[in-house]
Amino acid sequence: MSSNDLQVPPIREDGLQIEERRDFQRRFWTAERAAWIVFGAIILLAIAGLRHGGGFLDxxxxxxxxxxxxxxxxxxxxxxxxxxxxxxxxxxxxxxxxxxxxxxxxxxxxxxxxxxxxxxxxxxxxxxxxxxxxxxxxxxxxxxxxxxxxxxxxxxxxxxxxxxxxxxxx
Amino acid sequence: METVFRGLAVYLVLLIVTRFSGRRSMAQVTPFDFVLLLIIAETTQQALLGDDFSVTNAFVLIVTLFTADILLSYVKQWSSSAALLIDGSPTVLVSRGRPDPEALRRSRVNIADILEAARQQHGLMRLDQIEFAVLEVGGNLSIIPRDGS
Structure with missing residues (x-):
């Protein structure tokens, strides 16, 4: 059993015992939106022929x-x-x-x-x-x-x- | 050797894409999500197997994928930072009966989703009967009702 298994989440001010890392989550939400832009760029590049199969880059x-x-x-x-x-x-x-x-x-x-x-x-x-x-x-x-x-x-x-x-x- | 690298590459790509697609997409699984899952499985098959459809290749691939999963679970157990990065953390959407607009908007969850989960889990009728709503790491919504609801 590792030390992580024994970690007890803290009790928040509202009484809920949960480890919510809102600071990390905010950064991740931003990264998530950036990743979606990358997803879109991949699709556009594929349409342009980057992955072969037609398009001006093909x-x-x-x-x-x-x-x-x-x-x-x-x-x-x-x-x-x-x-x-x-x-x-x-x-x-x-x-x-x-x-x-x-x-x-x-x-x-x-x-x-x-x-x-x-x-x-x-x-x-x-x-x-x-x-x-x-x-x-x-x-x-x-x-x-x-x-x-x-x-x-x-x-x-x-x-x-x-x-x-x-x-x-x- | 190629089979192992193919397996690991596909595992990594699926992990990254699934993680960045957000938990919202897993929070409400619709029949179309199952169709999408089948399409992704079909699409991935060729990349995993290449031209080698032998039983040996399939066996190596299965072992590779399971081993990668086991190793990743150990990494998450050893390092809380890795676990946070790979799995994320739960997000409190409603606290003491008050919806958190930022958490709802950025998690792409709306009040209707919370009410649906409240109806399914506790038979609750209204928002004011909900004390807490949490978007869990696994993508499901947990509802804690108010005392007496």
């Missing part, structure tokens, strides 16, 4: 000379997400290189269209795509983040490099 776009990368700015650990790569330049083939840091932070579930050739290079994984007619040509990567945290990675589109980052929420 996906970002990076424009390169050779094309565009639509990437998730906010993602969730072990939850499917996608990158859309757009090759602007005309050409019979396009080369997409995913840096080692990308492969370390994302598990690739699907690449559409399927590259006709993919190879491991010193700087990451290089995928080569056939292209017909004029651009733009789109490639979609379905990925799953492998761990929470800030993922910083590199993607090359036909030689042009983009340094990107994604916040992966737990």
């Amino acid at each position: 996906h970002g776009s990076n424009k390169l000379q050779t094309g565009d990368i639509d990437f998730p700015q906010i993602s969730r650990w072990q939850t499917a997400d996608d990158f859309t790569i757009v090759f602007d330049r005309e050409g019979e083939t396009h080369i997409l290189t995913l840096g080692r840091s990308f492969l370390d932070r994302f598990s690739i579930q699907n690449v559409s269209p399927t590259p006709f050739r993919s190879a491991m290079a010193q700087d990451g994984m290089r995928m080569q795509f056939d292209a017909l007619g004029g651009g733009p040509h789109d490639v979609r990567l379905d990925v799953t983040p492998t761990r929470p945290g800030i993922a910083r990675y590199r993607i090359d589109l036909d030689g042009a490099t983009a340094e990107l980052s994604t916040i992966v929420l737990p």
